[in-house]
Amino acid sequence: MKMIDEQALLDMTLGSTILGSGGGGDPHVGMLLACDAIRKHGPVPLVDLEEVPDDAHIVFIAGIGAPGVLIEKLPRAAEYERVLQELERFTGQKYDYVCPAEAGGLNAVTPFACAAPSGVPVIDADGMGRAFPKLEMVTPTLYGGKATPFVMLDEHGNTMFAETATNAWAEDYARAGVLASGANAAMALYPMTGAEAKKRLVRGALTTASDIGRAIREAREQHVNPVQAVLDQQDGVLLFTGKVQSVQRQNKDGWTIGEANMVGLDAFDGQEFTMYFQNENLAATRNGEFVATTPDLIMAMELDSGEPIPSEVIRYGYRVAVIGLPADGHWRTPAGVEISGPRRFGYDVDFRPVEEIAG
Amino acid sequence: MKMIDEQALLDMTLGSTILGSGGGGDPHVGMLLACDAIRKHGPVPLVDLEEVPDDAHIVFIAGIGAPGVLIEKLPRAAEYERVLQELERFTGQKYDYVCPAEAGGLNAVTPFACAAPSGVPVIDADGMGRAFPKLEMVTPTLYGGKATPFVMLDEHGNTMFAETATNAWAEDYARAGVLASGANAAMALYPMTGAEAKKRLVRGALTTASDIGRAIREAREQHVNPVQAVLDQQDGVLLFTGKVQSVQRQNKDGWTIGEANMVGLDAFDGQEFTMYFQNENLAATRNGEFVATTPDLIMAMELDSGEPIPSEVIRYGYRVAVIGLPADGHWRTPAGVEISGPRRFGYDVDFRPVEEIAG
Structure with a gap:
């Protein structure tokens, strides 16, 4: 306790x-x-x-x-x-x-x-x-x-x-x-x-949430990369680093629905990336191929500060790292995927663990 | 009992x-x-x-x-x-x-x-x-x-x-x-x-409902006018007799909203009549003048049979009598009119008892 x-x-x-x-x-x-x-x-x-x-x-x-x-x-x-x-x-x-x-x-x-x-x-x-x-x-x-x-x-x-x-x-x-x-x-x-x-x-x-928060805070205090600190701590995958080029967003039936399009920076120079959201980020494609889908977690973080950028906030000009984190094991069962997988939200793709696709 | x-x-x-x-x-x-x-x-x-x-x-x-x-x-x-x-x-x-x-x-x-x-x-x-x-x-x-x-x-x-x-x-x-x-x-x-x-x-x-039903049934059995029987029993007012010429009706937010337009028959020959409804019939005009409004009751009855015709059912060709019945005294108080009067439903007219306007 x-x-x-x-x-x-x-x-x-x-x-x-x-x-x-x-x-x-x-x-x-x-x-x-x-x-x-x-x-x-x-x-x-x-x-x-x-x-x-x-x-x-x-x-x-x-x-x-x-x-x-x-x-x-x-x-x-x-x-x-x-x-x-x-x-x-x-x-x-x-x-x-x-x-x-x-x-x-x-x-x-x-x-x-x-x-x-x-x-x-x-x-x-x-x-x-x-x-x-x-x-x-x-x-x-x-x-x-x-x-x-x-x-x-x-x-x-x-x-x-x-x-x-x-x-x-x-x-x-x-x-x-x-x-x-x-x-x-x-x-x-x-x-x-x-x-x-x-x-x-x-x-x-809640300890996981606290651990992630502490990792970001300590990385900032130590002037190291907060994005990398989260990836290391949570066995995450770096899906993309890039600059937001355009965002389509609409509010419909109480949902924030849309997509954010990015062009690559650093190791992803010359590549394209799209993050799809319905309140939560639910799927991401790199150069047209799915690299992560729900129930795995997809999150944009401001490239330098590591500040998380929600789907309501992301906009043109943000320089971001997009990370993928493995969902809890409950969600990766067939029953879990049926409730929370990409087809449940209308994406025509089967769920595959983010570390297998993009790891 | x-x-x-x-x-x-x-x-x-x-x-x-x-x-x-x-x-x-x-x-x-x-x-x-x-x-x-x-x-x-x-x-x-x-x-x-x-x-x-x-x-x-x-x-x-x-x-x-x-x-x-x-x-x-x-x-x-x-x-x-x-x-x-x-x-x-x-x-x-x-x-x-x-x-x-x-x-x-x-x-x-x-x-x-x-x-x-x-x-x-x-x-x-x-x-x-x-x-x-x-x-x-x-x-x-x-x-x-x-x-x-x-x-x-x-x-x-x-x-x-x-x-x-x-x-x-x-x-x-x-x-x-x-x-x-x-x-x-x-x-x-x-x-x-x-x-x-x-x-x-x-x-x-409920006794009032039963009395009205019995009046209609007995008038039919005795081959007398059921509309007149209801008017006599309930101190009602005959607002119009006519033929339905057109009905506008739409279903919106769970409401049946519209109006029925009629031309006169018998004593009302040459006159026009419109009944406005939002589920219930809420107002009626004769030759452009209000002759009854909510909370008083406005009801169309089939001219010969006395069959009541709800706002969902009324349509072109019906020959009807439209009657007005006084609302219960609770509704005719200022507080009652505020909740149930014509302005509550968007009609720009003050409530006046049907027997005063059209009696």
Whole structure:
């Protein structure tokens, strides 16, 4: 068990932007919420999945909303303070731990905004090992875990509770609710036991985020290459270094959809590269050939500083390194690829591990 | 107290079509559900509002969905059988009576599909005295009554429960849920006590529906004019008799929006008439002047048979009488007109009672 204080949140936030794979919402927003909660209520214990008793009751805490909206309308602490007790009120069940649904992006740290005032620890695990855009795209879904009962609190004082037939229905109802509320909302979802969590979750996902953040920070402090530091630490693959030539981006049905086109620099001089995103970066081609696809992580980092560049932010003129990181093993199974692979998002290509294609 | 059997439902259904004021969904669909439930579980007591103890717990039962969808996908009995016990499960409160939210259209009789299997009586009252398209447009809203906690069950096995800050938010969340479900859903909403019901509801609304239905049926049996029978019984006003010349109708955001244009017959020979609808008929002009607006009821009836013609059905060639009926007194107060008057629906005219304009 570690105690997570404000300083620890900073590395975690930076690293979670990389795990966001271009999406997941701006972690800075989540960090402000979480820091504020920790300042008020004290540091939050982060416990290893192995330390959690099998009969413990656990629930994911996550914010939901269109990423664009999150920038314009900051999520409020009040909903994260109440979300766990609201779920407890409806289910009559006490929850012992909270856990992030996704260690990538904003939702890596939102559980701390709930855990600190609620007085429960956060589990060092998640349901993705990255970010994905839909509520059913979590590892528990692969093992029969149910998204509901869930509870959702919006900033207008509305509470929605649902029990759905499938996790895809849970996504549809939650998305409908958050669109009705016109903003973003705090959720508690995927109630599970400790025994289930041990089978179903990505272990150490928050430590991975912290490790990546620390690698970038230390490389900067030591004036060495932060991109290389992340690649070395995470067994990643350098997919491209280049300059962004053009970006097509549109907001459609709450999604940020588009592509970024680059021309090569350094070892990639004279080559072309395209990164395709639907909130997250989902596929990348080099000279017309796929070099990485979802569920593996694809992330652009500013070439010199190593600063992660989300799909909402990337634009003409950026000099970037694009890295590929292997997805967690849960996602590389046939069932995992079916939910999270390139065909699920409309790309006509089979999934192949990034280290095999481009390693 | 009366017992409502299958025969009694027939008059009620016919009359509720008139109270639907052109909208409210096809009562025939609700009648099939309700008859089936009564056949299985026996007749349902219909109790006068005065007989209900002040400390009794009451809730509206209603179907929600786009009227067009209701025709393509019939609502299922299963959701009405479970909806009351689901609300009881979430709130921990036992309900003693159910009551229609609207005595106009489909939802006049859907409470019987819940009451028969649940073993509770239906109250002879409603929250509109007619039909309106939105969940917050009920008389309890005028007196501070809350739409939530509500529960909504769809045909896919999904259950949604909500507590909202306002009744308009309840509408937004329920509408979002029913659009997500892609069909129609059964709801229990507006929990209230007997004392509150006595202040807030339209008394005898189901008896009014039955009376209108019986007047039409008996006029037909006696070969007298059913339109005149309804006018005489309900202190209504004949707004026009004519032939439908053209109908503009579009389906937009789940609404049936348009107008029907008519030329006069009999006493109205040489005159023009337009009926404007947004699901319900909301305003009517004769020779360019408003002769009736919401919240008063505007309804087209087939000239000879007296058959009510909903806004979804009216088309070129129909020979109709258009009648105006006074809205319940709750709606004619300043607060009532603010929620339900013509300006609420975008018509640039003040509300005036139909009997004053056209009587």
